[in-house]
Amino acid sequence: MASTDVALHEGTDGSSGREPVVNDFSIQVATVNGSGSQSANTVLLRTIFQMGVPVSGKNLFPSNIAGLPTWYTIRASKHGYIARKKEIDFLVAMNPETAREDVVSLEAGAVVLYDEPLNLGSLREDLTFYSIPYDKIVAQVCPEAKLRKLVKNMIYVGVVARLLDLDMTEVEKAIRKQFARKQKAADLNWNAAKAGYDYAVASLRKRDPFRVERMNKTAGKIIVDGNSAAAMGCMFAGVTVVTWYPITPSSSLVETLIDYMKAYRIGPDGKATFAIVQAEDELAAIGMVIGAGWAGARSMTATAGPGISLMAEFVGLGYYVEIPGVIWDIQRVGPSTGMPTRTSQGDILSVALLSHGDTKHVMLIPSSVGECFSMASEAFNLAEQLQTPVFVMSDLDLGMNNWMSDPFEYPEEPIHRGKVLSKEDLERLGGFARYKDVDGDGVGYRTLPGTEHPLAAYFARGSGHNERSGYSERPDDYVNNMDRLARKFEFARTAVPKPEAVADNGNAIGIIGYGTSHWALDESLDQLKRERGIDCDYLRLRAYPFTTEVHEFIKCHDRVYIVDQNRDAQMLQLLKLDLPTEETGKLRSVRHYNGLPIDARSITDAIAAQEGK
Amino acid sequence: MASTPAPQPQPKMNRLGLAVLDYRGGKTTLCAGCGHNAISERIIDAFYEMGVQPERVAKLSGIGCSSKSPAYFMSRSHSFNSVHGRMPSVATGAVLANQRLIALGVSGDGDTASIGIGQFIHLMRRNLPIIYIIEDNGVYGLTKGQFSATADVGSKLKTGVINELPPIDTCSLAIELGATFVARSFSGDKRQLHSILKAAIAHRGTVMVDVISPCVTFNDHEGSTKSYKYMKDHEEPLQDVNFVPAFEDIAVDYDPGTSVNITMHDGSQLRLRKLEEDYDPTNRIEAVKRLSLAHEAEEALTGVFYINTEKPNFADMLNMTDVPLATLPEERVRPSRKVLEECMEELR
Numbered sequence: 034m035a036s037t038d039v040a041l042h043e044g045t046d047g048s049s050g051r052e053p054v055v056n057d058f059s060i061q062v063a064t065v066n067g068s069g070s071q072s073a074n075t076v077l078l079r080t081i082f083q084m085g086v087p088v089s090g091k092n093l094f095p096s097n098i099a100g101l102p103t104w105y106t107i108r109a110s111k112h113g114y115i116a117r118k119k120e121i122d123f124l125v126a127m128n129p130e131t132a133r134e135d136v137v138s139l140e141a142g143a144v145v146l147y148d149e150p151l152n153l154g155s156l157r158e159d160l161t162f163y164s165i166p167y168d169k170i171v172a173q174v175c176p177e178a179k180l181r182k183l184v185k186n187m188i189y190v191g192v193v194a195r196l197l198d199l200d201m202t203e204v205e206k207a208i209r210k211q212f213a214r215k216q217k218a219a220d221l222n223w224n225a226a227k228a229g230y231d232y233a234v235a236s237l238r239k240r241d242p243f244r245v246e247r248m249n250k251t252a253g254k255i256i257v258d259g260n261s262a263a264a265m266g267c268m269f270a271g272v273t274v275v276t277w278y279p280i281t282p283s284s285s286l287v288e289t290l291i292d293y294m295k296a297y298r299i300g301p302d303g304k305a306t307f308a309i310v311q312a313e314d315e316l317a318a319i320g321m322v323i324g325a326g327w328a329g330a331r332s333m334t335a336t337a338g339p340g341i342s343l344m345a346e347f348v349g350l351g352y353y354v355e356i357p358g359v360i361w362d363i364q365r366v367g368p369s370t371g372m373p374t375r376t377s378q379g380d381i382l383s384v385a386l387l388s389h390g391d392t393k394h395v396m397l398i399p400s401s402v403g404e405c406f407s408m409a410s411e412a413f414n415l416a417e418q419l420q421t422p423v424f425v426m427s428d429l430d431l432g433m434n435n436w437m438s439d440p441f442e443y444p445e446e447p448i449h450r451g452k453v454l455s456k457e458d459l460e461r462l463g464g465f466a467r468y469k470d471v472d473g474d475g476v477g478y479r480t481l482p483g484t485e486h487p488l489a490a491y492f493a494r495g496s497g498h499n500e501r502s503g504y505s506e507r508p509d510d511y512v513n514n515m516d517r518l519a520r521k522f523e524f525a526r527t528a529v530p531k532p533e534a535v536a537d538n539g540n541a542i543g544i545i546g547y548g549t550s551h552w553a554l555d556e557s558l559d560q561l562k563r564e565r566g567i568d569c570d571y572l573r574l575r576a577y578p579f580t581t582e583v584h585e586f587i588k589c590h591d592r593v594y595i596v597d598q599n600r601d602a603q604m605l606q607l608l609k610l611d612l613p614t615e616e617t618g619k620l621r622s623v624r625h626y627n628g629l630p631i632d633a634r635s636i637t638d639a640i641a642a643q644e645g646k
Numbered sequence: 647m648a649s650t651p652a653p654q655p656q657p658k659m660n661r662l663g664l665a666v667l668d669y670r671g672g673k674t675t676l677c678a679g680c681g682h683n684a685i686s687e688r689i690i691d692a693f694y695e696m697g698v699q700p701e702r703v704a705k706l707s708g709i710g711c712s713s714k715s716p717a718y719f720m721s722r723s724h725s726f727n728s729v730h731g732r733m734p735s736v737a738t739g740a741v742l743a744n745q746r747l748i749a750l751g752v753s754g755d756g757d758t759a760s761i762g763i764g765q766f767i768h769l770m771r772r773n774l775p776i777i778y779i780i781e782d783n784g785v786y787g788l789t790k791g792q793f794s795a796t797a798d799v800g801s802k803l804k805t806g807v808i809n810e811l812p813p814i815d816t817c818s819l820a821i822e823l824g825a826t827f828v829a830r831s832f833s834g835d836k837r838q839l840h841s842i843l844k845a846a847i848a849h850r851g852t853v854m855v856d857v858i859s860p861c862v863t864f865n866d867h868e869g870s871t872k873s874y875k876y877m878k879d880h881e882e883p884l885q886d887v888n889f890v891p892a893f894e895d896i897a898v899d900y901d902p903g904t905s906v907n908i909t910m911h912d913g914s915q916l917r918l919r920k921l922e923e924d925y926d927p928t929n930r931i932e933a934v935k936r937l938s939l940a941h942e943a944e945e946a947l948t949g950v951f952y953i954n955t956e957k958p959n960f961a962d963m964l965n966m967t968d969v970p971l972a973t974l975p976e977e978r979v980r981p982s983r984k985v986l987e988e989c990m991e992e993l994r
């Protein structure tokens with residue numbers, strides 16, 4: 034032990050003078066991108082999960098392949114709070130570049146586990162330091178010098194396991210799962226973890242209050258990232274044509290989807306029931322989605338902000354020609370390239386109104402991995418029922434981080450293909466008018482190319498058209514058509530997922546949130562009540578256009594805080610477009626836009642300040 | 647006074663029992679004399695004579711006078727007039743959704759060689775099964791006559807502006823990038839265009855036909871290299887193109903000394919009577935070289951430059967099931983509960 038290690042006042046129990054902190058703290062591992070720490074961090078996360086303690090993991094990584102700093106934060110919460118926690122309780126400092134700043138920014142009472150040569154122990158007196166001679170330990174368990182850099186990470190897993198009282202049998206199980214198909218790697222890593230553990234037993238005396246104790250709050254649950262959940266959702270939604278152009282943070286959605294489709298969507302004839310194309314850019318990706326949707330496939334693409342900007346013209350075409358398609362926007366920080374590996378909800382307004390002219394689009398907004406799965410089916414059904422592009426607005430935090438969840442439920446709703454006329458229908462009807470509002474819901478009947486009937490064809494065009502899809506520049510045709518499209522959007526209002534009234538107890542103050550803000554809000558609601566005595570109701574949006582429930586909620590509250598993860602209060606602006614003027618004065622804004630996942634404390638402070646408390 | 651009514655003259659029918667009328671479209675709104683109208687006529691004839699069910703055809707286009715023309719032929723076929731320069735992606739999506747469709751893309755030189763060059767290149771590279779026609783007039787007709795990227799160096803606009811930039815040769819590009827049937831023709835060369843289009847229908851892969859199609863309103867004057875007069879004076883056919891469909895009598899003789907005979911996928915024969923000795927349309931490198939020479943010599947070379955009937959097309963490569971993806975029933979596209987359970991188990 035380095036003699037510079039300064040402990041807080043030690044208690045008689047040999048740990049610390051503080052109350053034990055059980056199952057309620059965060060661990061941050063500071064490393065370098067490309068150093069292979071991801072496996073070690075996943076093992077830590079899984080171990081805590083396997084011990085029945087609610088847990089979440091957030092990867093804060095740079096837009097770089099190797100060499101820049103990255104931080105991984107694991108939060109254990111007996112209360113089940115899984116939003117990012119601002120304060121770090123337990124720092125594993127592995128990156129010489131950032132170590133000093135990482136230590137300086139800790140709050141008093143935190144713990145630092147550092148690589149011996151970093152010599153951090155003398156930096157502050159109000160922290161607990163443990164120094165670990167990683168290189169010595171790793172040399173003993175890993176004879177191959179080349180692998181040491183990777184295996185080193187598993188040593189801290191062992192040390193942390195000892196310090197936090199993690200069950201080593203669970204650590205082993207997590208390692209074996211992580212390296213499921215690589216026995217040798219599993220053994221090597223398990224030995225490294227054990228060596229770290231043994232070192233800690235022999236050389237470290239516990240001097241901090243943080244501990245994990247078994248609970249039973251994770252039984253039966255799964256851990257998965259939102260993009261994988263979305264991929265699974267799309268497969269079960271019956272997607273048939275997938276196009277994409279790689280962009281963080283959406284690439285992993287399609288890459289995972291490719292794996293799933295290859296595993297489960299090859300028919301008994303050995304042939305694929307799908308086509309996946311890596312397009313030359315996002316213009317082509319969306320063009321293929323539109324072409325496939327027109328010809329009757331369930332088609333989708335996944336992208337992020339820059340791709341959304343490129344897709345604008347085609348999305349307008351999809352709206353106006355009325356073609357189904359699903360677009361996943363895994364939002365990241367803009368404008369422009371922005372911060373590609375940081376999260377935001379910055380595309381809400383631009384997607385809602387994407388493209389020139391009067392266009393409006395349906396958006397579904399998942400908050401959880403469960404919704405990434407279930408909204409996939411909903412999005413495809415809505416796209417085909419409404420005959421229009423439908424967006425699913427996920428974000429980097431949801432898409433790329435690991436989340437705990439109940440297992441997904443099999444989609445009970447059948448696949449709805451919408452109003453498509455068959456050869457027999459055409460025979461019976463003696464023809465059809467593509468853009469005629471036969472049913473009063475604004476949605477016309479369409480036919481698919483290849484339908485073998487002389488009256489099946491219609492001319493799809495992005496130029497002005499009449500009910501029979503003929504070219505038209507007549508003012509009345511244009512107005513009729515645009516009014517019908519508006520009617521269709523009103524119908525969409527009744528068809529999209531309803532918001533979730535998370536808390537509705539007749540309070541004067543209401544909060545509206547959406548997407549990943551939900552998890553911070555879930556915690557903030559408790560903080561506001563407990564710490565500041567502010568009782569709030571809370572409505573979680575799940576879709577645009579806003580359903581009547583949203584209007585009702587705003588009507589019933591004196592003040593309504595809209596929580597946005599963007600600078601310009603985009604959802605608030607969108608609500609304003611929809612609300613009667615007398616209601617808009619009630620809206621207040623809470624915004625978070627620094628690229629980090631939103632945390633409860635920030636919301637609590639912002640609302641309390643505006644409430645003068 | 648009864649007398650047998652004179653028999654109504656029966657319209658000629660193709661092998662499906664359809665008349666040429668069944669392949670007609672709406673009345674054209676393009677300028678009288680526009681080359682594009684002649685191309686529409688050739689398309690009608692080719693599809694009629696080949697006996698293609700119009701309902702199996704999907705017409706796709708971008709934006710421009712040329713891209714409007716699908717409204718003027720084959721009304722019984724679905725059609726999609728999409729956005730400027732992006733028809734290739736729409737066509738790709740449509741073919742993936744339903745690989746039984748016969749995709750017919752109509753584009754302009756602006757639509758293809760300027761705004762759409764990126765999508766064009768990737769379409770060629772994929773060898774998607776499609777007939778891709780460029781109605782090439784060297785200008786943007788619909789926006790009133792600006793130069794396009796296929797305009798020749800030295801060619802003159804009505805306003806007197808002279809083009810100084812080299813043209814993009816869409817045929818060379820297509821050959822280099824992987825299209826498997828590449829030809830150039832002239833809207834005024836009725837016979838050649840007709841034969842090329844019929845052969846195009848029999849091909850499985852990307853057919854790229856650049857058809858010089860004079861714009862009578864903005865680019866048909868003295869000084870234009872895409873005018874009727876210029877083409878009539880300068881067109882140099884590489885071969886005499888003949889096509890014998892599989893359902894006709896293939897046995898008709900040809901002379902291997904003077905003709906190249908290519909057997910298409912369905913057994914039809916494309917017969918190219920050599921006007922230039924030793925030109926081998928199955929040799930990619932030679933084809934590109936010949937086109938470069940034509941540029942040097944300022945020749946308006948037409949004919950079938952390149953053909954490859956072996957190369958797999960994009961739809962083949964994707965190994966899609968035979969039923970069109972668009973019409974697969976739920977049980978084939980939604981995996982079972984057991985699969986979901988398996989996926990969940992992996993994540994526990």
Ligand SMILES: Cc1ncc(C[n+]2csc(CCOP(=O)(O)OP(=O)(O)O)c2C)c(N)n1
Nearest residue numbers: 710711712730754755756757785786787788
């Ligand atoms: C994104 C976009 N930019 C510009 C235009 C305007 N525009 C319409 S047609 C056209 C050029 C068409 O030229 P070409 O493809 O050669 O067709 P032609 O009219 O000559 O047959 C242009 C620039 C457009 N429709 N869309």
Ligand code: SF4
Nearest residue numbers: 677680711787861862
């Ligand atoms: S402007 Fe030119 S290209 Fe357009 S229709 Fe008239 S002649 Fe044809």
Ligand SMILES: [Mg+2]
Nearest residue numbers: 754755785787
């Ligand atoms: Mg043109």
